[in-house]
Amino acid sequence: MTWPACGTESAEPEPGPELLPRRGRDGSFSLYSRGCDEGFHSAAGALREANEKFVVPAALERFAPGRELVVAEVAVGTGTNTAALLAAATAAGLELDWWGLDLDQRPLALALADAGFRGQWPAAVIGRLEELSGGDRLRLGDARHRLPELLDTLAGRCDLVLLDAFSPLRCPQLWSVEFLGRLVRLLRPDGRLLTYSSAAAVRRTLQDLGLQLGAIRPPADEPERWSAGTAASFTPVPAHPSLRPLEPFEREHLASRAGVPYRDPTTTDTAAAILERRRREQERSDAPPARLPRRQGPGGLGHAEGHR
Secondary structure (H helix, E strand, C coil), X not given: CCCCCCCCCCCCCCCHHHEEEEECCCCCEEEEEXXXXXXXXXXXXXXXXXXXXXXXXXXXXXXXXXXXXXXXXECCCCCHHHHHHHHHHHHCCCEEEEEEEECCCHHHHHHHCCHHHHHCCCXXXXXXXXXXXXXXXXXXXXXXHHHHHHHHHHCCCEEEEXXXXXXXXXXXXXXXXXXXXXXXXXXXXXXXXXXCCCCHHHHHHHHHCCCXXXXXXXXXXXXXXXXXXXXXXXXXXXCECCEECCXXXXXXXXXXXXXXXXXXXXCCCCHHHHHHXXXXXHHHCCCCCCCCCCEECCEECCCCCCCC
């Protein structure tokens, strides 16, 4: 996960004291951003989240051994998603042509300096992370302005796009119509975008951009949640144990005021400006108010905006 200005007027990274080490229930290393007032990962743990929301829904088994997958990752953060994908790809006999975007390198550096983080991965994975962290495959700075560089190289080539920015209400810059519109141009026709967010605004935007949607199933031990994220592709998302079609109530939710998108026409607006623009658009909207049932589908309802 990245850690942008999170609604402040400055785009500079937070100072060190604003970034606090945390451990999830699975014991894995994570961070908490005081500036964004949000953790990099859920309380369940970074490693569990990486597998449940990114690696397993990627369905690497659909690729023949020996294949090189082109992967773009937005909000690399501590590198847990990257490491988990590297480990799974190696086990499946796959290679990764990996590219990443993040505002700052320090979260990854903090993770690589943590003995617990290093101990949960094979030496080869740590070596690859260190290589990527110091190379030109990790583009640092405002992802809105670095993404065009990836498009020059990767447009229409990506098998996987991972989007793990802070939640839309904290970091709307990376969930806007404009940013997502550019991001999906990275995908192959059968490529797959994966994100933890189930926000109606995010799903509606992806749908309006021509993608087919699927929901990531929540883990069995979290029955109160209705979705653990979103999978999207220009072609229908195939059946998979970790994925399901959107429920009727979810599709109805997209048509409510909750589905009003985040807009950033110049790709330079602050979070506050983007949120205020959306609030005004929601007030003017003829769409029905957002009303999610208390319980529906396979489990209870989580946060409608896709918070962790």
